Amino acid sequence: AQSVTQLDSQVPVFEEAPVELRCNYSSSVSVYLFWYVQYPNQGLQLLLKYLSGSTLVESINGFEAEFNKSQTSFHLRKPSVHISDTAEYFCAVSAGGTSYGKLTFGQGTILTVHP
Amino acid sequence: KAGVTQTPRYLIKTRGQQVTLSCSPISGHRSVSWYQQTPGQGLQFLFEYFSETQRNKGNFPGRFSGRQFSNSRSEMNVSTLELGDSALYLCASSLDPNTEAFFGQGTRLTVV
Numbered sequence: 045a046q047s048v049t050q051l052d053s054q055v056p057v058f059e060e061a062p063v064e065l066r067c068n069y070s071s072s073v074s075v076y077l078f079w080y081v082q083y084p085n086q087g088l089q090l091l092l093k094y095l096s097g098s099t100l101v102e103s104i105n106g107f108e109a110e111f112n113k114s115q116t117s118f119h120l121r122k123p124s125v126h127i128s129d130t131a132e133y134f135c136a137v138s139a140g141g142t143s144y145g146k147l148t149f150g151q152g153t154i155l156t157v158h159p
Numbered sequence: 160k161a162g163v164t165q166t167p168r169y170l171i172k173t174r175g176q177q178v179t180l181s182c183s184p185i186s187g188h189r190s191v192s193w194y195q196q197t198p199g200q201g202l203q204f205l206f207e208y209f210s211e212t213q214r215n216k217g218n219f220p221g222r223f224s225g226r227q228f229s230n231s232r233s234e235m236n237v238s239t240l241e242l243g244d245s246a247l248y249l250c251a252s253s254l255d256p257n258t259e260a261f262f263g264q265g266t267r268l269t270v271v
Contacts, residue, residue, distance in 0.1 A: 149201060
């Protein structure tokens with residue numbers, strides 16, 4: 045079974061400051077890792093994914109995450125945040141084929157960007 | 160390419176009633192999963208269908224059921240609604256289990 049822990053429930057930050065949203069996971073098998081973002085009254089949007097290959101993955105809007113197998117972490121970072129990044133962010137893990145579509149989510153981190 | 164479409168977006172039902180939610184996956188996607196999102200429990204996996212077969216099920220009572228049609232569209236049904244079933248129900252589709260899942264906008268169910 046997999047589990048995901050998002051270490052911060054809320055992260056306030058000023059505009060143009062850097063931010064890190066922390067995610068740790070536990071699993072007895074190899075995993076796929078994801079970050080999703082949710083805006084109010086919306087579904088989940090995929091931000092970035094780690095399936096295989098390079099451990100550093102990037103999104104088109106400046107976020108990046110690094111898969112660290114030894115520390116079982118997949119922290120999300122952005123060097124300079126914008127007001128529009130205010131949202132709730134979810135880290136998720138999947139065991140791929142053996143999980144048959146099941147994603148296990150963390151409890152979410154609410155990122156609030158202040159002007 | 161159209162995204163995952165869920166209907167209806169909002170629903171109000173009375174305790175004891177039943178409800179059916181619909182999900183149309185991205186064209187070509189054969190895997191459809193359902194999740195329940197509540198403030199207290201967060202995002203919880205309900206079940207997954209692939210080629211009309213349920214392959215995985217979460218820890219929910221038998222009142223929660225689903226099905227998938229030959230065109231990959233899926234429905235989930237909740238019978239004998241309880242107040243605690245009030246939630247955002249999210250559907251996701253993917254090409255196969257080894258790729259990313261794309262979510263719909265969700266159906267907000269309120270049980271009164």
